[in-house]
Amino acid sequence: xxxxxxxxxxxxxxxxxxxxxxxxxxxxxxxxxxxxxxxxxxxxxxxxxxxxxxxxxxxxxxxxxxxxxxxxxxxxxxxxxxxxxxxxxxxxxxxxxxxxxxxxxxxxxxxxxxxxxxxxxxxxxxxxxxxxxxxxxxxxxxxxxxxxxxxxxxxxxxxxxxxxxxxxxxxxxxxxxxxxxxxxxxxxxxxxxxxxxxxxxxxxxxxxxxxxxxxxxxxxxxxxxxxxxxxxxxxxxxxxxxxxxxxxxxxxxxxxxxxxxxxxxxxxxxxxxxxxxxxxxxxxxxxxxxxxxxxxxxxxxxxxxxxxxxxxxxxxxxxxxxxxxxxxxxxxxxxxxxxxxxxxxxxxxxxxxxxxxxxxxxxxxxxxxxxxxxxxxxxxxxxxxxxxxxxxxxxxxxxxxxxxxxxxxxxxxxxxxxxxxxxxxxxxxxxxxxxxxxxxxxxxxxxxxxxxxxxxxxxxxxxxxxxxxxxxxxxxxxxxxxxxx
Ligand SMILES: Cc1ncc(COP(=O)(O)O)c(C=O)c1O
Numbered sequence: 001x002x003x004x005x006x007x008x009x010x011x012x013x014x015x016x017x018x019x020x021x022x023x024x025x026x027x028x029x030x031x032x033x034x035x036x037x038x039x040x041x042x043x044x045x046x047x048x049x050x051x052x053x054x055x056x057x058x059x060x061x062x063x064x065x066x067x068x069x070x071x072x073x074x075x076x077x078x079x080x081x082x083x084x085x086x087x088x089x090x091x092x093x094x095x096x097x098x099x100x101x102x103x104x105x106x107x108x109x110x111x112x113x114x115x116x117x118x119x120x121x122x123x124x125x126x127x128x129x130x131x132x133x134x135x136x137x138x139x140x141x142x143x144x145x146x147x148x149x150x151x152x153x154x155x156x157x158x159x160x161x162x163x164x165x166x167x168x169x170x171x172x173x174x175x176x177x178x179x180x181x182x183x184x185x186x187x188x189x190x191x192x193x194x195x196x197x198x199x200x201x202x203x204x205x206x207x208x209x210x211x212x213x214x215x216x217x218x219x220x221x222x223x224x225x226x227x228x229x230x231x232x233x234x235x236x237x238x239x240x241x242x243x244x245x246x247x248x249x250x251x252x253x254x255x256x257x258x259x260x261x262x263x264x265x266x267x268x269x270x271x272x273x274x275x276x277x278x279x280x281x282x283x284x285x286x287x288x289x290x291x292x293x294x295x296x297x298x299x300x301x302x303x304x305x306x307x308x309x310x311x312x313x314x315x316x317x318x319x320x321x322x323x324x325x326x327x328x329x330x331x332x333x334x335x336x337x338x339x340x341x342x343x344x345x346x347x348x349x350x351x352x353x354x355x356x357x358x359x360x361x362x363x364x365x366x367x368x369x370x371x372x373x374x375x376x377x378x379x380x381x382x383x384x385x386x387x388x389x390x391x392x393x394x395x396x397x398x399x400x401x402x403x404x405x406x407x408x409x410x411x412x413x414x415x416x417x418x419x420x421x422x423x424x425x426x427x428x429x430x431x432x433x434x435x436x437x438x439x440x441x442x443x444x445x446x447x448x449x450x451x452x453x454x455x456x457x458x459x460x461x462x463x464x465x466x467x468x469x470x471x472x473x474x475x476x477x478x479x480x481x482x483x484x485x
Contacts, residue, residue, distance in 0.1 A: 004481060027364055032385035033393075034364040040385035041247040041310055045298055049249040052290075052297035059289035062280075070289045073296040077242070080299050081254045084215035085207075085229040085238055092263050093256035094281045095242075095292055099208035100135040101283055102239035102255040105266050106204045107139035109237065109257070110173035112265040113202070123170040129158030129187055130372065131180035133206055145172065152373055156183045156335040160191035167199050175204040178214060178228035182368060182379075184337035186210070186226040193234025202236045202262070205229070208253060209381070210339040211240030213311050220308035222315065226338055236262055242295045245340070245383070247302070247310070249294035251287075310384050314340045317390060318382045324394040328401060334374055343368060343377040349404035351376045352453035357400035359452075363393060367452070369460050376460055422458050 010018075029038045040046070056070065064071040078093040085091070096102045111124050124145045128136050130152050140147045148171075150162040158176055167174075174196050176187035189205060196203035205228055207214065217225045229238060240246075241253040257263040269279040278285070302310070318340040322333050330348030346354060355367045355378060366379040386393075449455060459467050 032389050033362050035380040036366040039244050039383045045247050048297050048301050049294040052293040053249045056289035056293035060286055061289055062286045070292050073292050077295045086231040090259040091256055092260050093254050096253045096255055096282050097251045098253050099241045102253045103135040104139045105255050106237050108143055109266040110202050111143055114172040124172045125170040127163050127166045127174040131182045132177055133181055156185045158187040160188050163192055164195045173202045178205050178207040179210045179339045181209055183334050184339050184341040185335050186338050189228045189232050193232045196234040203234050205235055205238045208239050208241045209244050212245035213339050216307040216311035220312050248298040249291050251291035252295045317387045320390045328398050341381040343379040345375050345377045351378050352456040353404040356451045356453045357403055361396050367456055
């Protein structure tokens with residue numbers, strides 16, 4: 001076994017030299033040539049978030065009596081979010097570490113409330129649209145709730161009637177997106193709200209990615225902003241991530257409830273053990289106070305005016321991207337996106353090849369596998385920084401698209417063999433075949449292949465279970481110290 005913990009500590013200077021060196025491997029996100037994972041609104045905001053985060057790095061919200069500063073900042077941030085979401089006098093909330101944690105807690109809240117109201121209930125169901133974020137499936141997996149997936153209408157919005165038909169005695173919650181990550185399209189919140197009210201059900205809005213933009217679009221007086229918040233009758237909880245379009249530090253989302261009677265079911269207290277008194281509003285116990293302070297600082301720095309200005313500009317940038325992409329022969333934006341994120345498909349050439357070509361030009365968009373409603377596509381999450389990059393991106397996109405079309409037929413012929421082989425291997429998944437399959441996909445020794453088009457195309461034709469297992473195997477390898485990487 002190789003030893004990696006140094007016998008004697010390394011100097012501070014050397015440590016930071018090494019950290020800088022490690023950072024060289026990463027995507028240079030400061031250029032803005034990336035359309036996922038980071039949200040940029042300029043250096044000043046980044047610095048404010050960083051400084052505030054560092055100030056409260058060591059403070060720990062696990063005990064708010066020790067750190068009243070964190071409790072104060074959290075309640076103020078939550079109150080600001082409540083204003084954005086029209087929560088009125090009674091809405092309450094909690095800061096979590098991200099969208100996933102907010103969603104996990106929304107589902108846990110619904111299950112605990114159902115159990116409190118009906119202690120004999122043993123089956124729990126959650127109604128979700130086809131386009132909802134994977135975090136809901138994760139919540140179902142963690143908390144033993146059955147997901148009941150409803151279809152979409154031709155405009156990619158959830159079919160409200162199908163939601164109504166899916167209600168059973170086991171239903172604990174209906175959820176919908178504002179907007180869905182996949183398409184950037186808002187579900188019919190008002191329609192589903194009526195159904196939730198009529199059936200006395202909880203209704204959660206996943207506004208993780210778009211809540212801040214939609215909220216400030218409304219406050220900025222933009223036209224045709226879809227209604228999605230507590231002003232819609234029937235909505236009982238909303239998740240909204242501040243570490244996305246709130247432009248604060250990572251590790252910050254808010255889970256809002258219509259009032260305290262709902263939030264109560266989110267909390268966990270333990271009296272069974274012999275240690276310190278434990279009552280947690282969130283899943284984690286000990287954590288850093290950094291994200292709370294960063295959110296407080298950035299929100300106060302930007303204020304309503306700052307966010308409205310960013311929102312207006314980002315929507316304008318998004319419309320320029322959408323018009324430019326639709327103007328390229330063979331590319332088509334999916335549906336009518338209503339926030340600052342969207343996906344587009346290719347009617348000519350393959351989107352995965354296009355992804356690789358764009359990558360070669362140092363643009364990072366996100367690929368999405370095909371689904372029941374839409375072929376494989378590429379996804380863009382637009383933020384403030386993209387304002388100055390629209391023209392350059394569109395020129396490169398057009399050039400890459402033309403290149404892919406020229407190369408397309410040759411590639412297809414050579415890859416057909418591989419895809420057929422992979423499909424055969426997948427039919428008989430012995431551990432040996434599984435390893436072979438992983439290797440063919442380029443998933444060996446945790447290595448990341450240079451080109452992802454073939455892998456994506458193959459994943460698209462494999463059964464979901466095989467894809468899931470392959471991804472888990474890959475990740476299991478990836479997080480090991482590996483000299484070859
Ligand atoms: C609509 C939506 N919900 C939930 C999440 C999960 O958020 P997180 O990655 O912060 O856990 C995302 C992430 O992009 C999202 O877009």
